[in-house]
Amino acid sequence: MPQNTWVQTSIYIIMGVSGSGKTTVGQLLAQHLSLKFLDADDFHPSENVKKMHTGIPLTDQDRSGWLRALNIKIAAQIKANKGCVIACSALKSAYRDLLSANTQGQITWVYLKGDFDTISKRIQSRKGHFMPLSLLMSQFDLLEEPTDAITINIEQDPDGIIREITNKTMMPTSEFGLVGLGVMGKSLSRNLAQKGVRLSLFNRHETGTEEKVAETFISEFEELSQAQGFDDLRAFVCSIAAPRKVFLMIQAGKPTDDFLQKIIPFLSGGDVIIDGGNSHYTDTKRRMDTLAAHQIGFIGTGVSGGEAGALNGPSIMPSGNPNDYALVKPFLEAIAAKDVSGKPCCAYMGPDGSGHFIKMVHNGIEYAEMQLIAEVYACLRYINGHTPDQIANILEEWSQTELSSYLLSITVDILRKKEGDNSLIDYILDKAGNKGTGNWATVAAAELGMPATMIGAALFARYTSSVRTQNLYSRSIKGVDYITLNSIKNAYSAARLLNHYQGFELIRAASSEFKWGVKLPEIARIWTNGCIIRSALMEELATILQKDVHLLSEKSIQDRLHHTYQDLVNVGMDMAKAGISIPCHLAALDFLNAHTHYLPTAHIIQAQRDYFGAHTYQRNDDDSGTFHHTIW
Ligand code: 6PG
Secondary structure, eight states: OOOOOOOOOOEEEEEOSTTSSHHHHHHHHHHHHTOEEEEGGGGSOHHHHHHHHTTOOOOHHHHHHHHHHHHHHHHHHHHTTOOEEEEOOOOSHHHHHHHHTTSTTOEEEEEEEOOHHHHHHHHHHSTTOOSOHHHHHHHHHHOOOOSSSEEEESSSOHHHHHHHHHHHTOOOOBSEEEEOOSHHHHHHHHHHHHTTOOEEEEOOOBTTTBSSHHHHHHHHOGGGTTOEEESOHHHHHHTBOSSOEEEEOSOSSHHHHHHHHHHGGGOOTTOEEEEOSOOOHHHHHHHHHHHHTTTOEEEEEEEESHHHHHHHOOEEEEESOHHHHHHHHHHHHHHSOBOTTSOBSBOOOBSTTHHHHHHHHHHHHHHHHHHHHHHHHHIIIIISOOOHHHHHHHHHHHTTTTTOBHHHHHHHHHHHOEETTEEGGGGSOSOOOOOSHHHHHHHHHHHHTOOOHHHHHHHHHHHHHHHOOTTSSOOOOOSOSOOOHHHHHHHHHHHHHHHHHHHHHHHHHHHHHHTOOOOHHHHHHHTSSSSTTOBHHHHHHHHHHTTOOOGGGSHHHHHHHHHHHHHHHHHHHHHHHTTOOOHHHHHHHHHHHHHHOOOOOHHHHHHHHHHHHOOOEEOTTOTTOOEEOOOO
């Protein structure tokens, strides 16, 4: 793991109205931390002191020279790598800005909070306090409570206050932070801890439902014994050595934006946030820009592999600024799955939201792979009449061949799962859900003008399952009572090739449109292990793509499609005749038909467009590219 070379400079400013106990607390804290104590009042020019003694409130102008002098003192302490504790009222946010100018977030603000009655009683009981009570009210009028300070209730003894401050401002000892202890966050935390990373973990506090989640989780796993758990965001951030690396595993969309707004005030320039959720790639770019304005790095990364992958090694698809990536690379590579040659299944994908785009297409390919397997099941169950156990045996045999994949292997397990004497699959409601990435992939394909027809077919198959009207009219299955296993296998094999082709071409188009310069062979390589679409085919494609070719122009792929084409036709026709929906195989067949025969149809579209809208067309006997119009 990278060594922490960051030097902690502890500048504490104890703020609050006069009488809140700043000097007492400041002196005690300085003593406790062996730091120098400074009373900001000692830096007032004599005119200010005179005004205060005569009961005249100070103006902002009176204060600005004083605050600037203090700021210079603070900057000098930081430069000399020396900490200090300063007692200073710092009532307005503008005063605090003056005090903290150019201090790179190295000030810890402690706000001593008390109400007027409590503080006025304290002042009255003090002998020799030079501030008349009438000024206290003007201080309360001036007070703008800080949002980024440790807030301490002054109604406790000074020792209690010091304890609370030190508890909340512990020295940063963690080298990596992780936010969001859902299923994926928990597994990634354990994976990081197993690699020897000193971790801070944060989960939000929701009274009654999510309380002390991080602490409880840490206590459950031996490997987390060195980790620190928090539900106080400020304390979490303070526990991580700068430049901080904080991995978010929280819900994509608004919750991610809301969380960023909360954490930004606690971060410093140079820190890097990594978003590991399934975020939309345009959101990732927007967030990068927002955080860059605060000098905070932002890496958007796809993480695939589900719960087990996150624990044992996921496939990781990061993108963003290369310098920010360099800071987090050792951590991401350490937890990633390894490919056959032992290299991490984690690689820098490119700038902006390219990592999340690639993860989105991964999920699109995943949707189509899942749908194809479901359609194979439909053939074997409803045409050939096999039981779930028999289908599991067939798919298990396929798993020993070039069709081997993670998704195929889990389907074998699924089909063997029993509830009592029956197969569990027969009790599962026939309505497919989704969390949106297949939808985004389909929309992105449409926006980029790319025919990712199989991703679209798989997505719409899920939607159809949720909205279809059952028993629209009854129909008996006619015409087909058996399809050979070899045909089903070949059709499935052809369709998978086309699914992967469409997915990689979608990424290629995005990379060219957005100038990302992504490397397709590297994407295929990091998808060979850890992720949901890992397969023998992916290993083959990782090698083929190194030749910088379109998959359909590769001879071995062409041969395979040529060899399996007729089976794809037969399965498509038989299933259609039997009235069984297999949209993904049919999308594959149709895509292949469009690619394999030059039998024009789009010329009719062009002529129609020109007829009703004078949209013009190009001619196949004019290679100048000129657009023509006909008065039809
Ligand atoms: C992965 C998965 C993961 C998740 C999908 C599920 O790569 O680990 O893709 O990201 O399982 O998002 O998506 P749906 O709920 O839309 O099927």
